[in-house]
Structure formats: C-alpha cells, structure tokens
Amino acid sequence: MVYFRTMKGQFLSVLCCLLGLPWMVFSQSASDSPVVWSARPPQKPLRAGTRFEVKLKAAIEPNWHMYSTRQQPPPIATRFTLMAGTPFELSGPVRFSEPQSAFDPNFEIQTEFYADAAEFWVPIRAASSAMPGEYELRIQAYYQLCDDKTCLPPRGVPIAFKVRVIPGTTRKPDELLRFLIARLTAASPAEAIAEGKRPR
Numbered sequence: 001m002v003y004f005r006t007m008k009g010q011f012l013s014v015l016c017c018l019l020g021l022p023w024m025v026f027s028q029s030a031s032d033s034p035v036v037w038s039a040r041p042p043q044k045p046l047r048a049g050t051r052f053e054v055k056l057k058a059a060i061e062p063n064w065h066m067y068s069t070r071q072q073p074p075p076i077a078t079r080f081t082l083m084a085g086t087p088f089e090l091s092g093p094v095r096f097s098e099p100q101s102a103f104d105p106n107f108e109i110q111t112e113f114y115a116d117a118a119e120f121w122v123p124i125r126a127a128s129s130a131m132p133g134e135y136e137l138r139i140q141a142y143y144q145l146c147d148d149k150t151c152l153p154p155r156g157v158p159i160a161f162k163v164r165v166i167p168g169t170t171r172k173p174d175e176l177l178r179f180l181i182a183r184l185t186a187a188s189p190a191e192a193i194a195e196g197k198r199p200r
Helices: 002-031 173-185 189-194
Strands: 035-039 051-060 065-067 077-080 088-090 100-104 109-115 117-126 133-143 156-165
Touching: 051 065, 051 109, 051 133, 077 088, 077 100, 077 117, 109 117, 109 156
Parallel strands: none
Antiparallel strands: 035 051, 051 117, 065 109, 077 133, 088 117, 100 109, 133 156
C-alpha cells in the first residue's frame, strides 16, 4: 500500500511537470529577448511595380538598449533584410527615429543606441511582375541588446505582415511617357498635308 502511494505520487509529479512544460518553454522563449517587434504595413492594396514603406517598432524593456543602424563595431548595428520567397525587394536606405548617444561601459566607446523604443521605416518595392493577390512578407531584424553590465548575443527575428497586390499598369512609366510623346509629335502624311506641310 505504501509502495502504491509512492508510485502514485511519482506519477502525479511527472504528470504535473509534463503539463507545465509548454508554459515553461513559452516563458523562456518569450523572455530571452527584452524587445518586442511590431509592423505597420500599408493599409491599402499596392500596384505591382510600386514602392512603399513598412514601419517597424521595437518596444524595449527597461534597463536594456539596442544599437542604431549606423553604429560602428564592435557593437552590432541594427539591420534589416527581406526574407526570400516573394516578388519584393528592399528599395533604398532605412529611415529611423533619432537615437541617443552616450559612453558604453561594455565596449568603452561612445555609442548610438535606443532605450525604451525605436522606430524604423523600411522601403520595399513590389516587382512589376508581381501577380495580384495577398502576400506574407517577412522582414528579419538583426540586432544586439545590452544593459549596463552585460550584452546578449546578436539575434535575428522575423517580423511577418501581409500586403495585397493589385494589377499594375500595362506599360512602365518611362515607356508610357515615350509612347505619348511619340504620338503627339509624329503626324501622319494625311495630317501633314491637311496642315499645309509636306511630308518628309
């Protein structure tokens, strides 16, 4: 009877551990980075071939800071890449909110960094060949976080969002402009005679 109670107690202990495991893993994965990213993509559908910006915001926990996009080594500068698999590409330099500047005791140099929050505007262009439809894009943010005493290893985090593409124009803007100029400046022989001009 004592043996049965002992086995029953061990079984309940193991069961409790197994039930608590997903919560423990989630807590660890959620707390291993003191920053939360969010994205605000365009709200309206986009035409194929157009350029747009996606606003990214980083909410940083107190006592931590993240380095700016123009930070020189050895701190790791924040940077962004567009993950492959969609008809989109980065289209120019990233705009950003103004960072702070101070001496960093971890690296013993003057650094540019963000505390509390940071905002970035990532320019993206939809390929002119992009088919109409809804796409899921993923921008990967690569960054490093430090406090006054320690630094976490640099990490990359994908930030997912959706955009909708509608058909673009049948002609590229420069081609359309050349076509209209040619139509306006070129006159047929019949039109030239009617205007009293001799065709060349």
